[in-house]
Amino acid sequence: MRADDQRVGLAAEAFSFGYPLVCAIRQMIRTAREGNGPIRPAGFNAFAHQTDPPGPDSSFLNVNPDILFSSAQVDLSAGPVLLHVPPTGGRYHRLAFFDPWLNTFAYLGSRATGDEGGEVLLVPPGGVGDSDAAPAEAGSGSGSGSGSGVSVVIEAPARVLSIVAHFAYRGPDDLLAVRALQDQLTLRPVDPNARQPEGPPDRSKQVCDDLRFWEEFRTWMRAFPPSRLEQDYARRFEALGLLSDPSPYIDPDPPLAWSLRSGLRTGRDELERLADAGRRAHQGWVSTLHEADFNLDRAGPGVLDDRAWEMPDRAQARIARAMAARRPLGLVHAYEATTAHCAVDVDGHRLTGAHNYRLRLLPPPVDAFWTLTMYDEPDGYLVDNPLRRYSINSQDDLVRDPDGSIPVLIQSDVPTSSPPSSPSSSSAPAANWLPAAREDFRLILRIYRPGDEVLTGAYSPPPIHRVD
Numbered sequence: 001m002r003a004d005d006q007r008v009g010l011a012a013e014a015f016s017f018g019y020p021l022v023c024a025i026r027q028m029i030r031t032a033r034e035g036n037g038p039i040r041p042a043g044f045n046a047f048a049h050q051t052d053p054p055g056p057d058s059s060f061l062n063v064n065p066d067i068l069f070s071s072a073q074v075d076l077s078a079g080p081v082l083l084h085v086p087p088t089g090g091r092y093h094r095l096a097f098f099d100p101w102l103n104t105f106a107y108l109g110s111r112a113t114g115d116e117g118g119e120v121l122l123v124p125p126g127g128v129g130d131s132d133a134a135p136a137e138a139g140s141g142s143g144s145g146s147g148s149g150v151s152v153v154i155e156a157p158a159r160v161l162s163i164v165a166h167f168a169y170r171g172p173d174d175l176l177a178v179r180a181l182q183d184q185l186t187l188r189p190v191d192p193n194a195r196q197p198e199g200p201p202d203r204s205k206q207v208c209d210d211l212r213f214w215e216e217f218r219t220w221m222r223a224f225p226p227s228r229l230e231q232d233y234a235r236r237f238e239a240l241g242l243l244s245d246p247s248p249y250i251d252p253d254p255p256l257a258w259s260l261r262s263g264l265r266t267g268r269d270e271l272e273r274l275a276d277a278g279r280r281a282h283q284g285w286v287s288t289l290h291e292a293d294f295n296l297d298r299a300g301p302g303v304l305d306d307r308a309w310e311m312p313d314r315a316q317a318r319i320a321r322a323m324a325a326r327r328p329l330g331l332v333h334a335y336e337a338t339t340a341h342c343a344v345d346v347d348g349h350r351l352t353g354a355h356n357y358r359l360r361l362l363p364p365p366v367d368a369f370w371t372l373t374m375y376d377e378p379d380g381y382l383v384d385n386p387l388r389r390y391s392i393n394s395q396d397d398l399v400r401d402p403d404g405s406i407p408v409l410i411q412s413d414v415p416t417s418s419p420p421s422s423p424s425s426s427s428a429p430a431a432n433w434l435p436a437a438r439e440d441f442r443l444i445l446r447i448y449r450p451g452d453e454v455l456t457g458a459y460s461p462p463p464i465h466r467v468d
Contacts, residue, residue, distance in 0.1 A: 049069075
């Protein structure tokens with residue numbers, strides 16, 4: 001049987017559009033009911049925490065050794081929920097709020113609302129509704145505050161959402177303090193008699209596995225419609241049955257099923273081809289400042305209302321959202337945090353533990369801190385080493401050159417002495433040693449609350465030089 005070429009192309013386009021929604025809801029359900037890596041299942045409207053220190057045996061790839069995180073899957077179908085955020089005493093922290101389409105629609109924390117903490121009222125789409133459903137103290141401001149009253153009100157774009165909280169972490173001696181903050185992150189219904197949250201609706205189990213994606217897309221798009229700007233675009237896919245009810249995929253028309261299967265493969269291959277689209281490389285470093293800018297009309301507290309952080313081209317925005325779905329939940333705007341990756345030296349050769357390298361790092365301007373982390377390739381695990389040093393942190397006791405730059409030693413063996421200076425590498429003490437993998441490796445520079453030079457692209461990390 002031959003697929004309809006026009007419907008195959010339409011299905012490939014629909015796959016890219018629906019992929020973020022399906023990925024987000026699948027992860028929400030799995031995390032709530034089964035857990036995710038070190039995160040234990042907590043159901044809906046409760047936080048689960050990463051409590052073990054990140055290390056080479058961590059379940060997640062590309063784990064950040066300088067952050068401990070918590071997550072919550074929230075269902076507002078039974079009414080508003082109160083979120084308690086503890087005061088952090090100046091520790092960097094961030095709470096990012098994600099809707100089912102992966103839009104980051106609100107932030108709390110160091111940059112967005114300050115360090116005092118407080119009560120946050122989460123309300124379903126359309127607002128509180130019944131005035132008796134919200135506490136008397138609730139206001140509509142978006143500033144921070146403390147005390148028993150509500151300091152922030154956040155209206156969710158959909159009845160379900162995910163929250164990812166990050167707390168800066170400074171090693172084993174800091175573990176108990178971070179865990180204490182995590183324990184104070186709480187969610188509770190405003191109405192103590194509210195029914196139990198039910199989570200996203202289930203897909204039909206009568207649909208065969210190779211059409212499962214389409215049934216999930218259909219089911220969850222009905223429950224969580226796309227944003228106002230995307231609703232007309234979604235109607236393009238009516239011919240594929242995505243707007244139908246009941247499900248057309250239980251006993252599908254054979255040509256339609258063929259087109260859907262072919263379109264899914266085509267769409268998936270296209271996403272892989274575009275995986276590096278929009279990235280810029282400079283001196284071996286690859287970064288993307290605007291990969292989270294696809295949200296245009298779902299902005300709450302902490303999201304900057306600035307055209308510089310929007311993608312007016314909707315086709316580009318849909319591709320960016322699909323690319324975001326290929327990564328673990330947690331992609332945030334660059335003004336909150338951004339990264340740069342490097343896997344090659346200044347001559348374009350892959351970084352490998354068979355050689356020694358030097359990086360004369362001119363620190364990026366930040367309002368919080370930066371870290372430089374080592375990972376093995378291609379897996380993305382932290383690298384075991386005798387110091388248990390997985391990253392260099394701007395808050396570490398690092399030795400700097402007179403011009404303020406930091407000479408970083410990157411090698412697998414313990415340094416025995418500092419090498420002589422050269423035009424491409426300055427002498428660096430062992431305090432600046434970043435232990436490398438024995439084989440191929442990659443570095444990630446993370447910048448928290450980056451300064452204007454980073455956000456405008458004026459700052460770029462310097463190249464990495466091989467010195468043996």
